[in-house]
Amino acid sequence: MTIGAGLFTVAVLLVWLMSPNSLTMVSPGTLSAAHLAIEPPPGVPNCQVCHKGAESGFGRWLSMIASQTETHSVEVNQQCLGCHFSETDQAIAMKVHSAAELSEISPAVEELSMLAGPTSFLLGLSDQVHGEPMLDQTQGTCSTCHNEHEGAAHDMKVMSDIQCQVCHTNQFESFNDGHPAFTSATSISSGIKFDHAKHQPRFDDGLDCQSCHQADAEGKTMLVSPFENSCQGCHEQRSKDHHGDAIKKNPVPFLQLPEMEFEDPVYWPAELAVGENLTPMMTLLLAGDDEALPLLSEIYDGDGAAGDMFEWFFILEDEGEPEKKAQLATAIKKLVSELADYSSSGEKARTVRLSKAFSLEATDPELQTLQAELSAANFVMQMFKQRYLPQLEDDLAGEEVDATDDEELTTDWMASKHMSGWRVDSDEGAISYRAVAHSDSWLKTWIETLGKSQGKTAQMTSMDEMRAGLRALMLDELSGDFKSCTKCHTVQGEAAPWSAAGRLYDASGFTKFNHRPHMAMLNEPGNCLTCHIPKNESSDASIAMPRGFLPHDKETCSSCHAPGKANNTCLNCHQYHHERP
Known part of the structure; x- marks a missing residue:
């Protein structure tokens, strides 16, 4: 009877476990409040919302557990990502710290970890028993850190300090015992190059932090006020200001007709074209002409003319190729014609060229x-064409024209004072541009377009390579012309962050900080200097000091954030994911 009863019980259990309602009874617990919305009504199994293996019933679920494969974890991860990460972020969501490459965080972490103190006893014991964890940026599971089925009140974001440090190469006891000292090992660009220490002496009463910085709506981040509120008081863009005066006195050359002599008749304003070299912007625009590109490659050949037009002329004479000067003249005339064309066909031609x-x-x-x-x-270009090349369209159409007839065809010249930032030198055959105000759209657009074009190396043809080489040379030549912008603004590859950002995530620790409670405690004038200490003449020059500040003093934080006082856990100051899902 006993054996029979046992077999009967086993049979009943097996039948029950294979039934549609079996999963309800084996649920390990109630979901967290954040996920209760997806919990089914009582008696209705809906485990497959997260557990794909449950779609085929308990049998497949049991077989997946017995097989000891990672299939189940991978499937659950995909279910998590469907709600918590955008499609563009899913590819890197499971990598270490959700960073695209481990190399993005390793150098800074390695430098800081060298300063770590004593290792936690429990972590050391874990390493002895289980071995050190294998750090693999290609794998990871959400459930490693986020545990479900522990009740509605369970906070899935909570982790212990030991959990945080399991994968870290260098480990320590706690924030107050062993945490590395703060450093400025990683300098983060916020779009503005501003050294507080250099500006400090220029004001009798020193810098007033709140003149430029205001807390955001939540009080967490200190935002930077716009130029008009924080910088314009000194940098007024007028001749009295060193910054504005530099812009006014240093216009950016745009186009100039080079001085050239030809063996055969060529329509060219020989007496007015006196330029010694091509301007960088002009060169970049000419590079969009397939016929002009080989000529430019010769002019800027480092082993040849190296950008010197007259040297190029000598080389042409030596090699018996003087006709190339006429070809360059034709390319320049085509450029002038396109720039002066206000029709839709002119717009299309400029787009193709660019x-x-x-x-x-x-x-x-x-x-x-x-x-x-x-x-x-x-x-501007129409007036330029009418002044220097009034018969240009007839010439490009193949008609015979004579430059000696130009004088009677020219019109009265427009004064530069009526042309906004444009300046035309009627004696030099040149056009230049001067920024007329802060955030000038002409210079801004050139910088952004050049920055975006850098590093385009995929499937490059020989012509693409020539253009890439010319862009690199011209960007170097334009660096001085763009200095009125880049003196304060950083340009990083494709990105040109013009606006000053607030606090950014630091790849060395993914730090977070809330200013509101700290400012409430330090409600006296100059309270910012409690944490933000400007460098001075006696500061250690070997220490990186972005924005002119010394590294934060850890002791300032640990005086409050300590056992029995304010929160001193890892999660109080750090977050795991680079962008919070």
């Missing part, structure tokens, strides 16, 4: 903006 010159798609936003800026300057 797309080739910068190796960007014709629909690229920065390229479209630059084309619009060139279109807005049509009136």
Whole structure:
């Protein structure tokens, strides 16, 4: 009877476990409050919302457990990612710290970990028993850190300090015992190059932090006020200001007709074309012409003319190729014609030229903006063409024209004072541009387009390589012309962050900080200097000090954040994911 009863019981259990309602009875517990919305009504199994293995019933679930594979974890991860990460972020969500590459965080972490103190006893014991964890940035599971089925009140984001440190190469006891000292090992650009220490002596009463910084709506982050509120008081863009005066006195050359002599008749204003070299912007635009590109490659050949037009002329004479000067003249005339054309065909021609010159798609936003800026300057180019090349369209159409007839065809010249930032030197055959106000759209667009075109190396043809080489050279030549912008603004690869950002995530620790409670405690004037200490003449020059501040003093934090006082756990100051899901 006993054996029979046992077999009967086993049979009943097996039948029950294979039934549709079996999963309800084996649920390990209630979901957390955040996930209760997806919990089914009583008696209705819905485990498959997260556990794909449950779709085929208890049998498949049991077989997956017995097989000891990672299939189940991978499937559950995908279910998590469906709600918590966008499609673009899912590819890196399971990597270490959700960073695209481990190399993005390793150098800074390694430098800081060298300063770590004594290791936690429990962590050391774990390593002895289980061995050190294998750090693999290609794998990871959400459930490693986030545990479900522990009740509605369970906070899935909570982790112990020991859990945080399990994968860390260097480990320590706690924030107050062994945590590395704060350093400025990783300098983060916020878009503005500003050294507080250098500005401090320029004010009799020193810098007032709140003149430039205000807390956001939640009080967590200190935002930087716009230029008009924080910088314009000194940098007024007028001749009295060193910054504005530099812009006024240093216009950026845009176009100039080079001095050239030809063996055969060529329509060219020989007496007015006196330029010694091509301007960088002019060179970049000419690079969008397939016929002009080989000529530019010769002119800027480092082993040849190296950008010197007259040296190039000598080389042409030595090699018996003087006709190339006429070819360059034709390319320049085509450029002037396109820049002066205000029709839709002119707009299309400029777009094609820019797309080739910068190796960007014709629909690229920065390229479209630059084309619009060139279109807005049509009136300048029309006047330029009428002054220097009034018979240009007939010449390009193949008709015979004579430069001696130009004088009677020219019109009265427009004074530069009526042309916004444009300046035309009627004696030099040159056009230049001067920024007329802060955030000048012409210079801004050139910088953005050039920055975006850098590093375009995928599937490059020989012509693409020539253009990439010219862009690199011209960017170097334009660095001085763009200095009125780049003196304060950083340009990083494709990105040109013009606005000053608030606090950014630091790849060395993914730090978070809430200013509100700290400012409430330090409600006296100058309270910011409690944590933000400006460098001075006696400061250690070997220490990195972004923005002119010394590294934060850990003792300032640990005086409050300690056992029995304010929260001193890892999660109080750090977050695991680079962008919180």
